[in-house]
Amino acid sequence: MQAGATEARRAAVLGSPIAHSLSPVLHRAAYEELGLTGWSYDRFEVDEAALPRFFAELGPEWAGLSLTMPLKRAVIPLLDEISETAASVEAVNTVVFTEGGRRVGDNTDIPGMVAALREHGIDKVDTAAILGAGATASSALAALARICTGEVTVYVRTGTRAAEIRQWAERLDVAVRIADWSDAEQALSASLVIATTPAGATDALARHIPERPAALFDVLYDPWPTTLAARWSAYGGAVVSGLDLLVHQAVLQVEQMTGCSPAPLAAMRAAGERSLARG
Template structure:
């Protein structure tokens, strides 16, 4: 049932660390645009050990939760149901509390990535490259399963990580080739490059940006731009940022938690850009 403006409902983002999260800014902006004056959205520092107790303390006024690291997999045993999308990568970033008290997990990172690509006109590519092999890389691989018709090459630092990415490829029905991180510069010639690594990791690759780069999806949003994104943009390539991803997945979260649609994307993006400029 869609939320009423006067409903007193709560939502929040959980994780550790959590102080940097833009989710409160985005969700509150959405509530304001939707006229949900009775809704609130907060952030809580919660680690894996503290997650069960946090859940047990929630009352019937709670509508949903956003989850960031390290909770996306730890939350699964606490849920009554998870979506096929979340199950495909064993990662939940959204929990919705239903009227009958069920805890339902979903993953909006994957469709959020696809939506961010489509916003820039990228409906399909014949090959792609992923920089990194962590939890975000598996979500990126799941997103690429929807837009990439050919091989995805993952550039990683260890054989263990390479094996993980190949396993994810088999599970998601994506043709995955793995390559050593030492050769990551060659990834930059792919039709679509998805950088999923922590801040600073790809800085050394900036000097290797080709003369005519194609599309870079860098999942970071702070600090921004990254050295790689700045050089890519300077060379005339298209750049999709972590803020684009964050905004698109937040829109989907708000829709799931409130039942309201459409959620004003540009209002959330403007709120996020303003908050980042003030940091």
């Protein structure tokens, strides 16, 4: 049993909506495996307006927070420090409260993406495509800055999104080409395709998968598999799921919040799979 395992410590995930979040399942599984009997992990429905008050009411028993939309940017003014990774995309998904009372923000989505890809044998790619240009696309760009040696093509629906992606690419020093969503089927020939779109958005692309597809990273995990992921796998291509991402970023959160390393990835994944299977 870890030192301080029976000490009452709290952590939680915040966001709006939040009822669907698998984070409590993953973190609680980690605490059980690590013998952290005094630790608890909850979920709270918190929007941008309510976030400052939530922070103001936190006591010394709090170890950390996981943040989902729409709080990843809104939390930054409330923090004492953010990591270079979080600053690179102006998004914080992890807050750790230090013994000195400082609030430190980080982004585990980016290294979580890289770790999930590496687990599937994807360390370097020469071309990549991103489907969609929302908040997750910026994290995907940051991850690709670490593993893609060539151009990244981003398929967008609107000019506003295109302008934002160009800004992120310049900031992250990634060579980017912007393409219209109507040409998204061309993305499927890239060495790595990252789908960051909502459920159903890529279904029509499934019929355009090449005979020998390379790798697909679909950030969704419920429902799973997506139509695109199922067809991709049937054609023999490598598929990385949103659950892979969720588990790997949660592993990093557990390690930062608890100080216990390594976090029990296998136990956390198994807990997530059981929860999704129950529906």
